Amino acid sequence: MKASIFDVARKSGLSVVTVSRVINNAASVRPANREKVLRAMRELDYQPNASARSLAKGRTGVIGLTLTTLHDSFFDAVVKEANERLAERGYLLSLSIATGYNDSFHHPLFQEDRVDGILLLSPIDEDEYVTELRRKNIPFVLIDNSESHSSVPSVVVDNFKGGCEATRHLIGLGHTSIAHIGGTGSFLSSRERERGFLFAMEEAGLAPHSVERGEFEISSGYRIAKRWIESGTLPSAVFAADDYIALGVLDACKNEGIRVPRDLSIVGFDDQHLAAEFRPALTTVRQPAGEIAAAAVDLLLGIMAEPAKPGTVVQIEPKLIVRESTAAVESGKTIKKRTTKEQEERT
Known part of the structure; x- marks a missing residue:
């Protein structure tokens, strides 16, 4: 039998209200409780009804990710981890592969009401992306950006x-x-x-x-x-x-x-x-591709939940x-x- 939200609540030891808040990415949930709920969802293979949630909230349930190539195992690892993290939250990941902003300009990802947010992985022409996404009011996060942007939400390695x-x-x-x-x-x-x-x-x-x-x-x-x-x-x-x-x-x-x-x-x-x-x-x-992707997803979903949240730069430590x-x-x-x-x- 397919698991329900009540099964997740019992498994995690938390209330249905808390489970619902995690599913809907509410910022008020404590990190420890969020992890308990996500772990219970994984163990029960619970999949939230993304369609119903999206319709209720006026959202698409889709997160876009743009990158320049698939022939890079680091990029591949970031994409896979982001996909898993987003799936846990009930989102689908849609990819755009382009060498620069001009190639992406007419892509559906960059049109209003097509995605709820966008992750930009090592973007070329990132200033153009930032300008256009802000103009269209689409939440976004830069990953491994080419310029230093203290006011733009970003995840960078030191x-x-x-x-x-x-x-x-x-x-x-x-x-x-x-x-x-x-x-x-x-x-x-x-x-x-x-x-x-x-x-x-x-x-x-x-x-x-x-x-x-x-x-x-x-x-x-x-x-x-x-x-x-x-x-x-x-x-x-x-x-x-x-x-x-x-x-x-x-x-x-x-x-x-x-x-x-x-x-x-x-x-x-x-x-x-x-x-x-x-x-x-x-x-x-x-x-650390997994850590980078997780930080980017959490940052993007936080911005989507609180649009007025100022830009945050998350710096990840590399390892020799x-x-x-x-x-x-x-x-x-x-x-x-x-x-x-x-x-x-x-x-």
């Missing part, structure tokens, strides 16, 4: 701290010749990771080997690392602004006979799915994940490119 921790890890292993490969300068995350790198280097009294500008792509890391190798200017360690860049560096080193981590230590950022699958497994700075691509500097070590004969003998 990329500066992540950059510091990655660089301090390499310094702690004895590396002094450390390079940074940044991502596209238009992204706040890229700029903050670079700022964290420079701060940690200055803090240790070290000058960067170099700061390179790249793209968040494997080919970008490969191209820069190959240039270093061919010119004989390879550093002893690299902090890359994302895992794809780091994997490109790792690929170039393998092709050119440079041993990781013995000859070169590499740290990435994001903790993409591939980071743990490559060998050596990549040391990286993890962006140490794997196999970093190691302590060997004393007296010299790095050289293996000859073709040496590579053949090794294989």
